[in-house]
Structure formats: C-alpha cells, structure tokens
Amino acid sequence: METRYNTIGIAGAGAMGRGIAQIAAQAGSTVRLYDTQPEAVQRALADLATQWDRLQEKGRMEAGAVQAAKQRLHAAGSLQDLADCELVVEAIVERLDVKKALFAQLEGIVGPEAVLATNTSSLSVTAIANGLQRPQRVAGYHFFNPVPLMKVVEVIAGLKTDPAVCEGLTAYARQMGHTPVQAQDTPGFIVNHAGRGYGTEALRIVGEGVADFATIDRILRDQVGFRLGPFELMDLTGLDVSHPVMESIYRQYYDEPRYRPSPIAAQRVAGGMLGRKTAEGFYRYAEGKQQVPA
Ligand code: NAI
Numbered sequence: 156m157e158t159r160y161n162t163i164g165i166a167g168a169g170a171m172g173r174g175i176a177q178i179a180a181q182a183g184s185t186v187r188l189y190d191t192q193p194e195a196v197q198r199a200l201a202d203l204a205t206q207w208d209r210l211q212e213k214g215r216m217e218a219g220a221v222q223a224a225k226q227r228l229h230a231a232g233s234l235q236d237l238a239d240c241e242l243v244v245e246a247i248v249e250r251l252d253v254k255k256a257l258f259a260q261l262e263g264i265v266g267p268e269a270v271l272a273t274n275t276s277s278l279s280v281t282a283i284a285n286g287l288q289r290p291q292r293v294a295g296y297h298f299f300n301p302v303p304l305m306k307v308v309e310v311i312a313g314l315k316t317d318p319a320v321c322e323g324l325t326a327y328a329r330q331m332g333h334t335p336v337q338a339q340d341t342p343g344f345i346v347n348h349a350g351r352g353y354g355t356e357a358l359r360i361v362g363e364g365v366a367d368f369a370t371i372d373r374i375l376r377d378q379v380g381f382r383l384g385p386f387e388l389m390d391l392t393g394l395d396v397s398h399p400v401m402e403s404i405y406r407q408y409y410d411e412p413r414y415r416p417s418p419i420a421a422q423r424v425a426g427g428m429l430g431r432k433t434a435e436g437f438y439r440y441a442e443g444k445q446q447v448p449a
Contacts, residue, residue, distance in 0.1 A: 158183045159327040164237035164265075165189065166257060167246035170393070170432075171274050173199040174302025175244055177206065180227040181220070182331040187240060189231035191247075196230045203228060238264050242327070244296055246274040249399050254283050262288055270320050272296035276347050276396070277403040280313035280340045290315040296324050297344055298333075300392060309338040309345060342407035347400060351414055355401060357385035358417035368437050369448045386437040387445065390430035394423050 163179050165172045168190035176199065180186045190196045207224055210216040216224075234257075237243055243261055245254060258271055265271070271293045273283050284290035295311025308328045312321050321337070328335035338344040343351065357371050372384020389397045401416035408414055423429070423436060428449060430436030439446040 158330050159323055160184055160240075160242040160270075162187070162240050164231065164240035164243040165246060166234070166237075166243060166261075167248075167274075168192075168195040168199040169246065170300055171298060171302065172244075172246040173203060174300065175246060175274070175298055176228060177203055177224075177303055178331040178333070180224040181216075182327075184227065186228050187231040187237055188228065189234060189237060193230075193232070200228065200230060234260055234264055237261065238266075240265055240269060242270045242272060242323075244272045244274060249276060249278065249396060249403070251278050251282060254278065255286065258283060258287055258293065268292070270294065270323060272324060274298055277343050277400040277407075279342070279407070280311050281315070284313045284315060291317040292320060294320050294324055295338070295340065295344070296328075297338070297346075299346065306332070306334050307346070308333045308335050310335050311338050311340050311344055313340050342404045343400070347404065351401070351404060353381075354385045354389060354397065355414060355417065358419050362417060362419055367448075389420065390436035390438055390440075390445075393430045393432050394420055394436055395429045395432075398424050 162185040164187045165176050166189050168188050172188065176186045176188050188196050188199060204225060207216065207221045211218055211221045231237055243265060245257060247253060247257060254273060254275065261271055267289065269292065273280060273295055274297055275283065275295060276297065280293065280295040284293035287293060290313065293313060294316045295309065297309035297311065299305035299307060310321050310324050325335040336345065342348065360366055360371060361368050368386040372386050375381045376384045383391065398416060398420045405411065405414040405416055427433060428435045431440050434440045435449045437449060439449045
C-alpha cells in the first residue's frame with residue numbers, strides 16, 4: 156500500500172497517540188510508537204490488537220488487513236528509534252516547554268526533510284517551532300478523540316511552516332480516510348475555539364446553580380441532539396487535558412472573560428477525578444460504561 160509517508164513516528168502513546176497509530180497503520184504506514192513510559196506503549200499495543208480483533212469479528216476489517224496493520228505497528232524503546240521516520244506526530248502532554256524540548260531533541264534524530272507535527276489542542280504552532288533549526292518543517296495536525304471515529308483533522312501552518320508540509324499532511328489525512336481542514340494558528344484553532352461555548356458555558360450554568368450537570372447533559376444529548384453532553388465530553392477527553400486547554404485559550408486571548416476556565420473543573424482535576432481514564436470524573440465508570448454522577 157503506497158502512502159504519503161512510509162514510516163511515521165508517534166510520540167505519546169496515550170488516548171490520541173494510539174488512535175493516530177491505528178489509522179496510520181491501517182493506511183499502510185510503518186508506525187513507531189514512543190512514550191517516556193514504556194508501559195504506556197505496551198498498553199497501547201495490547202489495546203490496538205484487541206481493537207483490530209474486534210473490528211475483524213464485526214466484519215469491518217478483513218483478517219489479512221488486520222494482520223498487516225498489526226505487523227506495521229512497532230514499539231520504539233527510545234526516541235532514537237524514530238530516526239528513519241519521514242513524519243513524527245507528537246501527542247504528549249499539553250505543555251509548551253515539554254513539547255519544545257521534545258521537538259528540539261527530535262530535530263537531532265530525524266532527517267532534514269522529516270516533518271514534525273504537533274497534535275496540540277490549544278498551543279501556538281509558531282511558538283512550538285520557535286528556536287528550532289528547521290521551523291519550516293513543523294505544523295499542527297490536530298485530531299479528535301476517538302481518532303478512528305472523529306474524521307476531521309485540522310492542519311495548521313505556523314508563521315514559518317513550508318506550505319508543502321501542510322500539503323503533505325493534507326494528502327496523508329485523506330489517505331487515512333480523514334477529512335483535513337486548514338486552520339489558522341490561533342488559540343484553539345477552529346474546533347476548540349468554537350467548542351469553548353459548549354464546555355465553558357455549561358460549567359458556568361452549573362456554577363450559577365441553574366441546573367446540575369447531569370440535567371444539562373441529558374437535555375443537550377437527548378433533546379438538542381449532540382452525541383455527548385458537555386460533561387460527558389469532558390470525561391471522555393480527560394479533565395487533565397480539557398482544563399489546561401481552557402486555561403491556555405483564556406490566557407492567549409488576554410483573559411477574555413467569556414473564555415474564563417471554571418473552578419468546578421479545576422477542583423475535579425485537583426481531586427484526581429479526571430474522567431473515564433480514572434473511572435471517575437463528573438460521572439463514575441465501571442468497565443468503560445457510564446454510571447451515576449460522581
Ligand atoms: P494522554 O495523557 O492520554 O497521553 C499522553 C502520553 O504522553 C502519556 O502516555 C505520557 O506518558 C506521554 N508523554 C508525556 N511526556 C512525554 C514526552 N516528553 N515524550 C514522550 N511521551 C510523553 O493525553 P492525550 O489525551 O492523548 O493528549 C495528548 C495530546 O493531544 C495533548 O497535547 C492534548 O492536548 C492533545 N489532544 C487531546 C485530545 C483529547 O480529547 N484527549 C483531543 C485532541 C488533542
């Protein structure tokens with residue numbers, strides 16, 4: 156299978172990294188998955204194997220395609236193992252300093268033509284690229300959770316990004332069966348900027364005592380027609396991810412009041428109630444199924 160990038164690296168084997176690994180391997184790329192926590196890579200490989208077996212059982216993928224995808228996916232024991240990658244997609248913690256440090260390291264490992272893409276939800280692509288030797292090879296590549304089901308991907312050029320880099324990422328998104336959308340390098344890009352109204356305003360309604368979160372979710376899901384209510388969505392994303400995104404967008408818009416993050420979300424983060432990943436966020440979860448409000 157011919158793809159735009161034959162070999163790609165993914166840094167960060169969490170929810171997003173493993174989703175991107177799945178669709179990239181299915182599209183025919185050799186995928187090298189790296190994480191500072193080796194057990195996160197092992198969990199991701201086991202999880203993806205189960206995922207593919209399930210797709211085969213349901214008749215959504217043929218046995219040969221499943222076998223081939225599994226064979227294309229490899230654990231990377233160190234960043235050095237990404238040396239032959241034509242593209243590296245970063246899906247690590249949402250912190251500018253950590254992402255910048257990773258990209259600086261990667262630049263010394265991959266070839267000069269390799270593309271370094273960030274899956275950041277809210278940070279400036281221009282800022283991530285600043286200080287690198289080859290900022291023209293850096294772009295935003297913003298997927299959504301769960302990656303195989305959420306088909307949109309934002310392709311973001313920083314101020315110094317070579318347009319050819321975005322063209323390559325756009326073509327590759329299509330090869331993976333996704334719908335690429337060009338977005339400007341602005342806080343939250345398109346989707347997380349527009350989505351501010353959903354989460355932030357819902358938290359405000361709870362803060363003002365107008366309604367409880369389960370009622371807001373029920374109305375927006377069952378009556379208005381969203382797939383998930385705002386609190387269900389925050390639990391799926393992980394409050395440790397969504398709250399820093401809110402903080403980051405608020406700061407970047409110079410403390411614009413309508414983007415102000417909520418102490419209600421901050422409290423859940425402080426209490427380790429991060430959502431599905433900790434089995435408790437706004438709701439409790441048992442075996443992945445949503446239970447009563449927490
Ligand atoms: P996660 O917490 O599930 O996974 C992050 C992984 O990165 C962890 O396994 C961690 O060990 C690893 N990691 C941390 N620092 C590292 C480093 N320096 N080098 C290599 N690995 C490192 O996080 P998630 O949800 O996958 O998010 C990752 C990125 O994707 C963040 O930038 C987030 O804002 C963005 N994002 C998240 C979405 C979501 O709904 N969860 C949606 C779209 C983007």
